[in-house]
Amino acid sequence: MNVYDSERMVDILASEGYESADEPDGADLIILNTCHVRERATEKVYSELGRLRRLGSAKIVVAGCVAQAEGDEILRRAPNVDLVLGPQTTHRLPLLLRQSSRLNRIADTEFPIETKFDSLPTPTAGGSSAFLTIQEGCDKFCSFCVVPYTRGAEYSRPAEKVLDDASGMVDQGVREITLLGQNVNAYNGCAGGLAELIRSLDKIEGLDRIRFTTSHPKDVTEDLIRVYGEVESLMPYLHLPVQSGSDRILHRMNRKHNIEEYEGIIRRLRSVRPDIALSSDFIVGHPGEEDEDFEKTLALVRRIRFAQAYSFKYSPRPGTPAASSADHVTEPLKAERILRLQELLNLHQVNFNEQFIGSHLPVLIDRPGRKERQVAGRTPYNQAVHVAISERDESALMGKIVSVFIEASKPNSLSGVLASQAGLEPPEHRA
Ligand code: SAH
Ligand code: SF4
Secondary structure (H helix, E strand, C coil): CHHHHHHHHHHHHHCCCCCCCCCCCCCCEEEEEECCCCCCHHHHHHHHHHHHCCCCCCEEEEEEHHHHHHCHHHHHHCCCCCEEECHHHHHHHHHHHHHCECCECEEECCCCCCCHHHHCCCCCCCCCEEEEECEECCCCCCCCCCHHHHCCCCEECCHHHHHHHHHHHHHCCCCEEEEECCCHHHCCCCCCHHHHHHHHHHCCCCCCEEEEECCCHHHCCHHHHHHHHHCCCECCEEECCCECCCHHHHHHCCCCCCHHHHHHHHHHHHHHCCCCEEEEEEEECCCCCCHHHHHHHHHHHHHHCCCEEEEEECCCCCCCHHHHCCCCCCHHHHHHHHHHHHHHHHHHHHHHHHCCCCCEEEEEEEEECCCCCEEEEECCCCCEEEEECCHHHHHHHCCCEEEEEEEEEECCEEEEEECCCCCCCCCCCCC
C-alpha cells in the first residue's frame, strides 16, 4: 500500500511540475513515505532524517504512518523537516508544499471528511501489472497492530469509481490489477461486496488477471469463495493471514476467528479451486505464547502447506494493547521459534515451486530480467519467473501472457524458456 501511495504522490506532484529524481542528492524535494507496522520504524526515520541533514537545501517531507503516529514530535526532533503528512491527507500535498517552509513548518495528521480518493488523480499505470486501492483503514483492532490507529477507520471506495479507474488503467495497457486494502475483503463499496466487484471487473475487456490483498479470515464470505470457482480472471492465489495456529493466542490477539473456521475456509476454497496457492502471515512470540501454542502453529502449517508466507517476530507497537502485556516472550525464544517456522515454510515453498518443473505455465511478462536476454513476469500462482529469450523478442513480449516451459525452480522464483522457442506446443491454460 505504501508503494501505491508513493506512486500517487508522484502522480499528484507531476501536475505541479515535479519529476522523479534517481537519488536524494540534488533533489529539490525529498519525501520519506514511512511504514509503522513493525520493528524500529520510528528510529529508522529519525536516523534517515539525520543522514539527510547534509542535503541542506532540499525540502523534506515525512509522510505515511510514522508521520501519523509521531505528528508534531517529528518537527520537534528533526529541524530539517518542513512538512509532516499522515496517510489520509496525501491529496493535500501540493497545497501544503506551497504553504510550508523551514519558517512555517506544518504537521497535518487529520482524518478529513473529504476523502483523498476524490481529490487524487486517476492512477497512471507504468506497466502491465498495477495496484489499485479500493479500501483503506481497519476496525478490527488486533492486539498487536498499529494500523487502526495510523490508517483510521474502514473506508471503501464506491464501486463505480473503482471500475472507472480500472478501465482507465486497462486503456493504458494494464492487464493485471491487484486490488489493495488493509482489509480488502471487508470491501462494501457495492451491495455485493468484494465478490460482486470482482465479477464486475471481470467484464472489463483486456483485464486478464485480478488479484486482491490483504484479506481477513473473518470477512471471507461464501460468495467470495464461490467467485474463485467462477471467475477465471481471478488468479488462483490467496493471501489469508492466520497469524497463529493456537486458538488461545488467536483469542489474545483479538483475531475474531479460530483455527477450525480458518481451516474450513481453506477446505471450501480448495474444493472450488483445487490448484489455489495459499499464502499467510505469521507472528511468533506474541505475549503469552507458550511452547505448545507455537507447536500448534507448526502443526497448522504442516496441515495446510502454504505456497508461500511471511513470518515476523512479534514487535511491540506503542499504544497497542499487546505492548503493555505482562508476559512478553524473550528475544532468544522468539529468534528460535522464527527460525523453526521459517525452515518449515521454506520447505513447503520449495516443494510448491518444484512441482512445476517440466510443465507449462502462463506468465504475464511485465519487466526486463536482471540478466541479458531475459524477461520476467508472474505465474497465476504469483511466482516470479525469469524467462530466457532471444534479443529481438524483448519489447514484443512486454505486457503479453506467454506460455513458459519451466526448467528450474529456486525458493523464490522459477526459470524457463518460451514454450514456442522450446518447440513445445503450449497446452490449453486458464490465464
Ligand atoms: N490487515 C492484515 C495485515 C496488516 S499488517 C491482516 O489482518 O492480516 C501485515 C502483517 O504484519 C500482519 O499480518 C502481521 O503478521 C504483521 N504484524 C502486524 N503488527 C505486527 C507486530 N506488532 N509485530 C509483528 N508483526 C506484526
Ligand atoms: Fe492490523 Fe488486525 Fe486490522 Fe490486519 S485486521 S490491519 S492485523 S488490526
